[in-house]
Amino acid sequence: xxxxxxxxxxxxxxxxxxxxxxxxxxxxxxxxxxxxxxxxxxxxxxxxxxxxxxxxxxxxxxxxxxxxxxxxxxxxxxxxxxxxxxxxxxxxxxxxxxxxxxxxxxxxxxxxxxxxxxxxxxxxxxxxxxxxxxxxxxxxxxxxxxxxxxxxxxxxxxxxxxxxxxxxxxxxxxxxxxxxxxxxxxxxxxxxxxxxxxxxxxxxxxxxxxxxxxxxxxxxxxxxxxxxxxxxxxxxxxxxxxxxxxxxxxxxxxxxxxxxxxxxxxxxxxxxxxxxxxxxxxxxxxxxxxxxxxxxxxxxxxxxxxxxxxxxxxxxxxxxxxxxxxxxxxxxxxxxxxxxxxxxxxxxxxxxxxxxxxxxxxxxxxxxxxxxxxxxxxxxxxxxxxxxxxxxxxxxxxxxxxxxxxxxxxxxxxxxxxxxxxxxxxxxxxxxxxxxxxxxxxxxxxxxxxxxxxxxxxxxxxxxxxxxxxxxxxxxxxxxxxx
Numbered sequence: 494x495x496x497x498x499x500x501x502x503x504x505x506x507x508x509x510x511x512x513x514x515x516x517x518x519x520x521x522x523x524x525x526x527x528x529x530x531x532x533x534x535x536x537x538x539x540x541x542x543x544x545x546x547x548x549x550x551x552x553x554x555x556x557x558x559x560x561x562x563x564x565x566x567x568x569x570x571x572x573x574x575x576x577x578x579x580x581x582x583x584x585x586x587x588x589x590x591x592x593x594x595x596x597x598x599x600x601x602x603x604x605x606x607x608x609x610x611x612x613x614x615x616x617x618x619x620x621x622x623x624x625x626x627x628x629x630x631x632x633x634x635x636x637x638x639x640x641x642x643x644x645x646x647x648x649x650x651x652x653x654x655x656x657x658x659x660x661x662x663x664x665x666x667x668x669x670x671x672x673x674x675x676x677x678x679x680x681x682x683x684x685x686x687x688x689x690x691x692x693x694x695x696x697x698x699x700x701x702x703x704x705x706x707x708x709x710x711x712x713x714x715x716x717x718x719x720x721x722x723x724x725x726x727x728x729x730x731x732x733x734x735x736x737x738x739x740x741x742x743x744x745x746x747x748x749x750x751x752x753x754x755x756x757x758x759x760x761x762x763x764x765x766x767x768x769x770x771x772x773x774x775x776x777x778x779x780x781x782x783x784x785x786x787x788x789x790x791x792x793x794x795x796x797x798x799x800x801x802x803x804x805x806x807x808x809x810x811x812x813x814x815x816x817x818x819x820x821x822x823x824x825x826x827x828x829x830x831x832x833x834x835x836x837x838x839x840x841x842x843x844x845x846x847x848x849x850x851x852x853x854x855x856x857x858x859x860x861x862x863x864x865x866x867x868x869x870x871x872x873x874x875x876x877x878x879x880x881x882x883x884x885x886x887x888x889x890x891x892x893x894x895x896x897x898x899x900x901x902x903x904x905x906x907x908x909x910x911x912x913x914x915x916x917x918x919x920x921x922x923x924x925x926x927x928x929x930x931x932x933x934x935x936x937x938x939x940x941x942x943x944x945x946x947x948x949x950x951x952x953x954x955x956x957x958x959x960x961x962x963x964x965x966x967x968x969x970x971x972x973x974x975x976x
Contacts (some may be wrong), residue, residue, distance in 0.1 A: 502573055503532045516579045521553050521560045521569065528573070529554075529620060543572035561952035563974050581968075582975040612656040614715070614764040619958075621712035621731060622755055625705045628750065654759065657771055658801055661764050673719050678726045681711060685733040686852055698778075701741040708734040729763030732758045736774055743781060745942040751781060769810055772802035773853065779817050784942070785933065788824035795821065808844040809854045815841060823869040828933045831873070835866055860895030863888045864907055865937040871910050871917075886914035904935035905943045909950050916953040919962065928954065929968040932973055948974060 506512060509531065515523040525539060536554070540547040552558035560566060570580050577585045602760070627689035649949050688704045711731045719727065739754035755778045762771035775798035782791035795818045802810065815838035822830040842862055867888030889911045896903060908931035914925035928950065935943050947970055954967035 497550050502528065502534075506531050507575065507579065513579060515582070515651055515943055516575060519560065519566065519580070522556050522809065522817050525554045539573070545569075545573070549677045561955040563948040563951050563971070581971055605750075610760075612659065612661060612760065612763060614661060614724075617728070617731075617757070617760040617764050618712050618715045618919060620760065621708060621735070622716075622752055624757060625709040625712065628703065628705050631710065651796075652833070654756075654775075654797060655761050657759055657775075657797070661766075671712055673717075673723050673727070674722070678723055678730070681707070681730045682726070685730050685737070689733065689853060691737075701738065701745060704734055704738045704741060708738060725765050728761050729767050729770060731763035732765060732767065732774065735761055736777060736853075739777060744940040748781070748785070752778070755781070768802045769806050770811060770853070772798035772814065773807060775801075776814055776817050779784070779821070779868070783817070783820050783824060786824070788821040792818065792821040807850040807854070808841045809850050809857045810928065812838040812845070812862065813854065813857045814843040816862065820865070820869050823872050826876070828873060831869060836870075838862060838866075856900075860892045861903075862896065864892030864903060867892060868906070869911055871913060874914065874917050882914050882917040886911060889914065901934065901937040902940045902943060905931065905938055905940070906946055908934045909943070909946045912950055913953060924953070925962045925966045929969065932966075932969045935973060944974060 506528070512524065512527050512531070514827075515521075515527060528534060528539065529536065534542075536550050537547050539545075540550040543550070543565075545565070549558065553560060557958070560569070568582060569575065570577060571585055571587065576588060577583055592831055604746065612619060656750060684707055688700070688707065691700050691704075708731065711727055711734060715727050715731065717722065735754045735758035739751045739758060742754055743751035757776055758774040759771055762768070762774055765794070775794045779794040779798070782788070782794065795814055796814040799814055799818075802814075806814070815834045819834040819838065821829045822828075839862060842857075844857070845858075867885050870881045870885035870888060874885050890905050891905070893907050893911070908927060912924055912927035912931045915921075915927050929948065931947065935947050951967065951970050951974070954970065955965050
């Protein structure tokens with residue numbers, strides 16, 4: 494069922510009291526049965542409209558499977574054109590923009606063909622100009638297309654990145670003379686640090702446009718002929734801004750855009766001769782792959798980062814790379830390798846000293862190590878709660894105690910993870926208390942990652958629906974995700 498097709502429900506069906514009650518209670522077994530009865534739609538037609546398999550619809554109707562995924566609830570709402578208010582959701586796009594097409598084409602051509610872009614500084618500037626120009630003028634429909642775009646994986650992503658290990662090529666064109674001095678560069682560096690702090694505290698949102706505007710300005714300065722020292726520092730500023738733009742785009746849900754900015758950040762760090770910053774960019778790309786269930790691609794990216802920065806990375810950077818490596822092993826179920834690399838991260842971090850490494854890695858401290866380790870133990874605990882859930886909870890509590898709520902995105906992710914640990918341990922009372930804290934923390938950030946993790950917490954609250962405290966916690970999750 495394409496999104497442009499009108500909803501298939503018969504007129505007046507959604508006015509029936511029994512249908513409205515079933516929808517309000519998320520009793521989809523009754524709702525689907527009533528829809529079949531009164532609309533004449535077949536099981537296959539319902540499945541097609543909701544992007545579900547006929548087998549899943551049959552299992553729901555027969556009471557063999559509950560709808561616990563918030564994403565599936567949204568698909569049912571959109572596929573059958575059920576007003577969001579009947580399911581406790583905010584008004585859907587097709588309600589607020591009647592008559593317009595919701596189905597938009599994939600963002601063909603959105604991602605530059607990086608294997609055709611030479612690893613030259615001037616080519617990097619051109620890429621920055623192209624990305625920021627298209628992003629700053631993106632309208633609502635283009636934003637919807639960007640949300641639909643998936644990140645590139647596999648050899649299509651990995652092969653062009655090998656150029657990062659090679660020396661930068663010479664610029665191919667003459668440029669206008671620039672007059673930027675050290676003081677102006679220091680101001681740009683300070684701004685890049687401030688934007689990074691914004692991202693760490695708030696996530697994506699409207700601040701992303703400010704980062705893109707600054708990135709566009711840096712690209713304009715680099716299009717002029719600066720002194721070699723100024724030029725090198727400008728490329729490093731560009732890399733930091735592009736990395737921040739990448740994480741902000743990712744937090745806003747623009748996966749392909751995020752990957753484009755990561756690629757720009759990698760090329761800018763290469764042009765600026767900063768292999769350690771480049772390794773950090775590759776680690777960010779690896780994290781994106783891990784969130785998209787591509788651990789093998791993530792592991793390749795981490796190994797590329799380790800190869801390039803092996804002789805220049807400080808202890809915090811080495812520790813961070815080890816945790817990303819451990820994350821990939823955990824995702825692949827390789828518990829022994831996960832523990833080995835986690836131990837290597839902790840050992841490397843003991844050598845870290847204040848002020849000896851770049852400012853952008855100072856976030857990686859004991860709290861970050863504990864939070865990352867706890868999150869990966871939680872991944873393992875979903876398959877073996879008895880062995881890993883308590884250890885995961887211990888690490889996450891340590892992270893919460895060390896960093897506090899000022900790092901709002903990380904704080905919210907920790908709270909959500911701890912709530913899941915309590916559910917896995919069978920501690921319903923503790924799980925409910927942590928779920929309320931998680932929702933409170935999630936309200937302080939616009940991060941789509943936080944909302945995705947909150948959506949993963951939602952199913953834990955469904956099986957205990959008879960308990961009023963669990964039901965209240967579930968309603969709070971649903972209310973937040975529906976806005």
